[in-house]
Amino acid sequence: MIHTLEAPSQPKPSSPVLSLLNPRETTKWFALTVPIGLLCGAFGIAFMKFPLWAAVLALLVAVMPALVIKWRADGMKYGKRIMLISILLTAQGLHSVEHVAQWAEYHVFNFTLRQSNGLLSPANAEWVHFVWNWVVLFAIIAIIASGMRNIWAWILLFVAVTHTIEHSYSFIRYLQILSELGSMGVTNISAQGLPGILGRDGWLARSPLTQGTIWCGIPGLTTAERLDLHFWWNVIEMTFTVLASHVYLSAKFKVQSSK
Amino acid sequence: MPAANANAAASAPVAGMKVHPLSTRSVCDEAFAAHTLDFEVATPDGDINGFESNGSGVGAGDLNGDGLPDLVFANTAGPAAIFWNEGDFQFRKEELGYKNLRAVALVDVDADGQLDIVFTQRYGPPLYFHNDAGSFTRINLTNVYQPAYSMYWADLDGDGRLDLVAASYNAELSKDRTSDFFFKYLGGVIVYYNKGENVFEPQKLIWDTQALALLVTDLNNDGRPDIWVGNDFDLADQIWLNMPEGWQAAMPFPHISHSTMGLVMGDVNNDGRADVFASDMKPYDIGIKTWTEWLPLMETMRKIVPRNDPQLDENMLLTQDPSGKWQEVGRAMRVDASGWSWAAQFGDLDQDGFLDLYVVNGMIDKTFFRHLPKFELVEQNQAFHNDAGRDFMTEPKWNLAASASGRSQVMSDLNGDGRLDIVVSNLRAPAMIYENRLCSGESLEVALRMPGTQNTFALGATVQLKTSKGTYTREMRATGAHLAGNEPVAHFGFPSGAVLQSLLIRWPDGNTTETSDLTPHTFIEVTR
Numbered sequence: 129m130i131h132t133l134e135a136p137s138q139p140k141p142s143s144p145v146l147s148l149l150n151p152r153e154t155t156k157w158f159a160l161t162v163p164i165g166l167l168c169g170a171f172g173i174a175f176m177k178f179p180l181w182a183a184v185l186a187l188l189v190a191v192m193p194a195l196v197i198k199w200r201a202d203g204m205k206y207g208k209r210i211m212l213i214s215i216l217l218t219a220q221g222l223h224s225v226e227h228v229a230q231w232a233e234y235h236v237f238n239f240t241l242r243q244s245n246g247l248l249s250p251a252n253a254e255w256v257h258f259v260w261n262w263v264v265l266f267a268i269i270a271i272i273a274s275g276m277r278n279i280w281a282w283i284l285l286f287v288a289v290t291h292t293i294e295h296s297y298s299f300i301r302y303l304q305i306l307s308e309l310g311s312m313g314v315t316n317i318s319a320q321g322l323p324g325i326l327g328r329d330g331w332l333a334r335s336p337l338t339q340g341t342i343w344c345g346i347p348g349l350t351t352a353e354r355l356d357l358h359f360w361w362n363v364i365e366m367t368f369t370v371l372a373s374h375v376y377l378s379a380k381f382k383v384q385s386s387k
Numbered sequence: 388m389p390a391a392n393a394n395a396a397a398s399a400p401v402a403g404m405k406v407h408p409l410s411t412r413s414v415c416d417e418a419f420a421a422h423t424l425d426f427e428v429a430t431p432d433g434d435i436n437g438f439e440s441n442g443s444g445v446g447a448g449d450l451n452g453d454g455l456p457d458l459v460f461a462n463t464a465g466p467a468a469i470f471w472n473e474g475d476f477q478f479r480k481e482e483l484g485y486k487n488l489r490a491v492a493l494v495d496v497d498a499d500g501q502l503d504i505v506f507t508q509r510y511g512p513p514l515y516f517h518n519d520a521g522s523f524t525r526i527n528l529t530n531v532y533q534p535a536y537s538m539y540w541a542d543l544d545g546d547g548r549l550d551l552v553a554a555s556y557n558a559e560l561s562k563d564r565t566s567d568f569f570f571k572y573l574g575g576v577i578v579y580y581n582k583g584e585n586v587f588e589p590q591k592l593i594w595d596t597q598a599l600a601l602l603v604t605d606l607n608n609d610g611r612p613d614i615w616v617g618n619d620f621d622l623a624d625q626i627w628l629n630m631p632e633g634w635q636a637a638m639p640f641p642h643i644s645h646s647t648m649g650l651v652m653g654d655v656n657n658d659g660r661a662d663v664f665a666s667d668m669k670p671y672d673i674g675i676k677t678w679t680e681w682l683p684l685m686e687t688m689r690k691i692v693p694r695n696d697p698q699l700d701e702n703m704l705l706t707q708d709p710s711g712k713w714q715e716v717g718r719a720m721r722v723d724a725s726g727w728s729w730a731a732q733f734g735d736l737d738q739d740g741f742l743d744l745y746v747v748n749g750m751i752d753k754t755f756f757r758h759l760p761k762f763e764l765v766e767q768n769q770a771f772h773n774d775a776g777r778d779f780m781t782e783p784k785w786n787l788a789a790s791a792s793g794r795s796q797v798m799s800d801l802n803g804d805g806r807l808d809i810v811v812s813n814l815r816a817p818a819m820i821y822e823n824r825l826c827s828g829e830s831l832e833v834a835l836r837m838p839g840t841q842n843t844f845a846l847g848a849t850v851q852l853k854t855s856k857g858t859y860t861r862e863m864r865a866t867g868a869h870l871a872g873n874e875p876v877a878h879f880g881f882p883s884g885a886v887l888q889s890l891l892i893r894w895p896d897g898n899t900t901e902t903s904d905l906t907p908h909t910f911i912e913v914t915r
Contacts, residue, residue, distance in 0.1 A: 238692045238693065238696075239692075240688070240692055242685065242686075242688070301675065301678075304675045305675055305678055305679050305682065308675055308676065308679040309679055309682065309683075309758075312679070312758040312759070313758060314682075314683055314758045317682050317683055317686055318686070319678075319682055322678060323673065328718075329673065329724075330673075331673060334672065334673045334724075335673070339721070339780065340778070340780075351718065
């Protein structure tokens with residue numbers, strides 16, 4: 129396994145995270161695939177009646193080869209462990225864009241909550257976030273198992289676990305409601321974006337078990353809209369992802385610099 | 388033009404004070420007992436079309452002066468009816484030959500000391516029935532000609548006469564009168580100033596309205612009654628403050644309900660300031676079945692929320708802080724969701740000194756609920772127990788969770804035992820009386836009379852009872868909630884053992900009367 133971060137002669141970078149995310153020699157691939165993806169998406173919307181999520185998906189598919197090349201280059205340069213961190217940071221960053229889009233739709237463009245689905249989630253918000261959070265959780269577990277163990281990483285793991293539980297609860301309810309609707313002959317209802325455990329109208333806010341307890345009085349936990357709740361949840365998760373990666377990569381740089 | 392009636396408080400002499408002992412409680416239980424009435428709000432062909440699903444109202448009041456409140460039910464396809472109270476929850480039904488009625492108010496319009504009946508109609512102006520010792524004659528109210536869905540009776544200009552605020556539900560008018568060229572000239576929010584001898588002078592405040600509810604009360608603590616129109620759909624509620632220079636549109640609330648179905652006023656925390664509950668549509672639990680039933684409707688809800696829109700899709704409980712500033716505490720006090728809510732009423736059901744809340748709900752609609760059997764969203768009425776003004780808790784033990792499709796309701800002590808009973812008008816199901824058999828607490832009931840004036844039942848007066856356990860405030864009103872006609876009687880509950888210290892009456896003209904000669908478990912009639 130390769131454990132070098134930078135060439136021994138290079139100084140330690142001020143931000144190892146940004147250094148890792150730098151496309152470096154793969155920049156040309158991004159310069160090529162991003163415009164292609166944007167053009168494909170725009171063409172799809174203009175001439176093939178693509179919904180927004182399909183256009184965004186087209187962009188992601190187009191960029192995917194460049195990302196794979198970048199991550200492969202990271203793997204060859206730094207090793208698989210750090211390649212995993214690179215993948216996690218990139219993916220979480222893209223996921224943050226989704227939450228920012230939702231937040232803007234609701235708070236800036238005044239869409240209703242049910243309409244503020246972001247870019248990719250309109251395909252199916254429950255599937256997108258359920259699958260995404262489990263993938264992220266497994267990735268974090270794998271990275272921690274392979275050695276990225278610091279206080280931020282453990283906090284990140286906790287945040288990711290709770291986030292995954294929240295989305296799993298929502299996903300199970302989503303499937304149950306779909307099943308119920310199907311039994312009534314209703315097949316054109318999305319049933320997505322419903323309250324989960326936390327937030328306004330969530331289990332904690334509405335369950336008879338929690339009524340009158342201290343849990344109901346914690347600001348935000350039982351009052352925030354699902355959109356805001358997950359926006360901030362994602363901000364927190366992203367923050368700890370960056371912190372954990374920064375500490376880990378810095379240590380690696382330090383080791384490398386001292387050699 | 389509105390004028391101030393907030394005269395400097397002066398002591399008003401009373402002509403008399405009759406004290407009637409309330410009857411002893413024959414039954415004592417932990418729950419209400421249900422009684423079925425031979426009345427049902429019907430629809431023309433048994434089906435639900437258009438806005439027939441809104442149902443009709445119910446009113447309570449002593450129409451024949453026998454000391455027992457009678458009941459009046461409006462109806463849409465079937466005839467309206469009076470249920471004469473013969474005591475012990477026995478009623479004699481008398482049908483009125485009128486249909487297509489909405490709201491009910493029992494008000495002494497002609498100031499002869501007897502409660503008359505006023506209905507609003509689906510397509511016409513309010514109908515007035517003069518009460519002549521229990522016999523009713525329809526009389527025209529001059530210049531009251533615009534169709535109205537909701538109404539409220541109050542002395543708005545301080546001249547001592549009861550004025551009428553009437554407001555239309557334009558969605559219904561436009562749906563059923565699409566070919567009417569003159570539709571745009573019909574309806575609206577109209578203040579009819581009472582000029583005496585059944586002659587009114589109209590002043591239209593606005594045409595565009597979807598008034599499912601009306602409330603007239605002092606919203607800015609200046610002593611003058613203001614107007615609050617509770618609108619359905621995206622149209623925000625409309626509030627007009629009664630200012631010396633005229634009616635002034637305002638929005639003193641941080642939030643209001645999106646589809647306001649009912650408005651009711653009461654002092655939920657006993658701070659002496661009016662609080663208002665606005666009912667709206669929101670599932671009352673998070674069960675899979677409930678959400679499944681609601682989701683097809685939710686898909687049709689509005690797509691874009693205008694910037695700074697104060698409307699939220701849930702019930703509102705608006706209270707005032709000490710400075711008179713309104714704040715929304717519905718979610719914090721857990722009354723934000725009660726299903727597809729229609730009429731809500733405050734009343735101290737368990738006589739602990741705090742106003743409880745009862746909300747009737749349910750919906751029948753072929754468009755929204757075609758996935759449900761008989762197109763009906765079956766919900767359980769919600770009874771909320773007021774926990775010392777801090778919080779509300781649903782109270783299943785009271786046995787009030789009926790699942791008929793309730794539209795209107797009134798609270799009244801029907802058997803004179805000091806406990807508030809509940810009467811519910813249901814759509815396509817029999818009307819129900821819920822007999823209050825709760826054992827706790829004691830009560831005092833107060834009625835006000837102003838014979839020789841044009842406001843014989845002192846509507847708009849406030850009554851404040853001071854006890855060793857707290858001070859409780861009520862307002863005399865004849866209308867409220869959704870399509871309901873309230874009995875002009877103030878019911879005070881208080882914990883057993885509380886010492887009654889004083890009763891302060893603030894009459895509609897601002898004058899006050901105070902008495903300390905009070906005995907629990909009595910009905911007091913104060914005549915000025």
